[in-house]
Amino acid sequence: MSSRNHFVSWSKQNEQASLDVSAVGDFSFQLRSGEWVDDGLSCSYNCAFGYSERRITTRIAEVLKDFPCASPKWNLPFREKQTERLLDFIALGEGRIFYTVSGAEAVENVLKIARLRRDAVKVLSRSASYHGASLGALSVGGDWRTEAVQTFEDWTVRIPEPSEDSQGVELRKIVERVGAKNIAAICMEAVTGSNGVFQAPDSWWQAVNQLCSETGIYLILDEVTSGFYRCGHNFAFSSLPVKPDMVCFSKAISGGYSPFGAVYVSEEIAKTFTEEVLPCGGTNYGSTIGIAAMAGVLDLFEDQSSLDLIAENTRIFEKLSKDLGNNSLVDQTRVVGMLAAFDLNQTAPSWQEFIKSGLHIGRSENRLILAPPLTIDPDILQRIFEKVNLVLEEIA
Ligand SMILES: Cc1ncc(COP(=O)(O)O)c(C=O)c1O
Known part of the structure; x- marks a missing residue:
C-alpha cells in the first residue's frame, strides 16, 4: 500500500486505500510483496471473466491492427454487426444502442433522453442505490457517495424500498402527489449491487409496469452491475415481470478490458430522433476497442x-x-x-x-x-x- 502521484477514488488520500500490484494471473493478482490475492469482487464487478480471457484479448488485438481509432460518426460494418449481436443478446425486441465509455455516462444519457421525450424533469429513484459518479447519475443514486456533492435533489423524488411497498401503493401515491406529467422516469438498478443485493418483489414490478403504461412514465433499468449473467440470467430483468423502456450497461459488457458502456433505447423512443436531433454524444463513444472487447464477451456467451x-x-x-x-x-x-x-x-x-x-x-x-x-x-x-x-x- 503506498502514496501515489494520482488520486485514489472514493478515499481519504492518506488512507491505505490503494494496493501495490505487480502482476495479474487468471483470477488473482499479485502484490509487490509477492503474495497473491484472489479476486472475489471481479475488480469492481467489471472483470467478470478474469484477467486473461483470450476471446476478449484476441478481439482487441485484431481491432488494434485494423481500426484502432474511429469517430462515433463513422459507419463501420464491424460496429454495426456487433451492435446487432448485442441487440439479439438483450432480446428486448426492436430498439437501438447508444454507446458511451462508462456506466455513469450510460445513465446520464438515458436521463437526458427521458427528460427530453417526456418534457418533464423529475425522476423517481430509491435511496439504496448507486448509478455513477457524474452529477446527474449521482442525483438519482442515494448512497453515501451522493452526500459529498451538490446534486439536483429537487429533480429527484425518493421512493420507498420496494420490499416495504410490495404492491406499489405508496409509489402510486407519490406519482399522484408529484403529478405524472412532471415525472420523466423511474430509474432503478434491476438488482442493487454495491448497496446490498436487494431485489424488488414481482408484485412491485407488476405495479410499476401498470403505472408506467397508464402514465407514460419511462422505466429505466440500470444493469451496469447486474447484467451479463451476474445475476444468473443474461440480464436480471430477463427473469422479472417487467419491460424496460431503456436499459444501461457497462462493467462486464467489456469485461473490464476497455472503458465502455451502452444504452438500449426502445424503438418507440428511438424513432422520435429520426427527425429531431439526438442531443447526446462524446468524443470516444462507441470506441472500436470497446466494441471489440464487447465482441469477445459475446463470443464467450456463444460458447456452450x-x-x-x-x-x-x-x-x-x-x-x-x-x-x-x-x-x-x-x-x-x-x-x-x-x-x-x-x-x-x-x-x-x-x-x-x-x-x-x-x-x-x-x-x-x-x-x-x-x-x-x-x-x-x-x-x-x-x-x-x-x-x-x-x-x-x-x-x-
Ligand atoms: C449499478 C451501477 N450503475 C452505474 C455505475 C457507474 O458505472 P461507472 O463507474 O462505469 O461510471 C455503477 C458503478 O459502480 C453501478 O454499480
Whole structure:
C-alpha cells in the first residue's frame, strides 16, 4: 500500500486505500510483496471473466491492427454487426444502442433522453442505490457517495424500498402527489449491487409496469452491475415481470478490458430522433476497442462450455453463500446468481484484513459483498469462501 502521484477514488488520500500490484494471473493478482490475492469482487464487478480471457484479448488485438481509432460518426460494418449481436443478446425486441465509455455516462444519457421525450424533469429513484459518479447519475443514486456533492435533489423524488411497498401503493401515491406529467422516469438498478443485493418483489414490478403504461412514465433499468449473467440470467430483468423502456450497461459488457458502456433505447423512443436531433454524444463513444472487447464477451456467451461453467459456478456460489450464511456472525444473506451480500451482526473486518488474507472483496460497515469472476476456476471459488470463513473466525 503506498502514496501515489494520482488520486485514489472514493478515499481519504492518506488512507491505505490503494494496493501495490505487480502482476495479474487468471483470477488473482499479485502484490509487490509477492503474495497473491484472489479476486472475489471481479475488480469492481467489471472483470467478470478474469484477467486473461483470450476471446476478449484476441478481439482487441485484431481491432488494434485494423481500426484502432474511429469517430462515433463513422459507419463501420464491424460496429454495426456487433451492435446487432448485442441487440439479439438483450432480446428486448426492436430498439437501438447508444454507446458511451462508462456506466455513469450510460445513465446520464438515458436521463437526458427521458427528460427530453417526456418534457418533464423529475425522476423517481430509491435511496439504496448507486448509478455513477457524474452529477446527474449521482442525483438519482442515494448512497453515501451522493452526500459529498451538490446534486439536483429537487429533480429527484425518493421512493420507498420496494420490499416495504410490495404492491406499489405508496409509489402510486407519490406519482399522484408529484403529478405524472412532471415525472420523466423511474430509474432503478434491476438488482442493487454495491448497496446490498436487494431485489424488488414481482408484485412491485407488476405495479410499476401498470403505472408506467397508464402514465407514460419511462422505466429505466440500470444493469451496469447486474447484467451479463451476474445475476444468473443474461440480464436480471430477463427473469422479472417487467419491460424496460431503456436499459444501461457497462462493467462486464467489456469485461473490464476497455472503458465502455451502452444504452438500449426502445424503438418507440428511438424513432422520435429520426427527425429531431439526438442531443447526446462524446468524443470516444462507441470506441472500436470497446466494441471489440464487447465482441469477445459475446463470443464467450456463444460458447456452450462457458455458459455451462458459469451455470456450474453459480450453483457452487449459491451453495457456498448459503453455508456462509450459517456462520454465527452472519445475520442476513442475500444471493442472486453470483452476487451476494452478507450482513454481519458486528462491524466487518477491514478491507485490509481481507487483503492480508489473500482476498479482495467488497466491504462496508457491517456488510460483505462477493461477486467473483463468472468464469472463475471452481477451486478458486471454493478457496474464496474458505478465506472469508478464516477472516471471520478471527473476529468471532
Ligand atoms: C449499478 C451501477 N450503475 C452505474 C455505475 C457507474 O458505472 P461507472 O463507474 O462505469 O461510471 C455503477 C458503478 O459502480 C453501478 O454499480
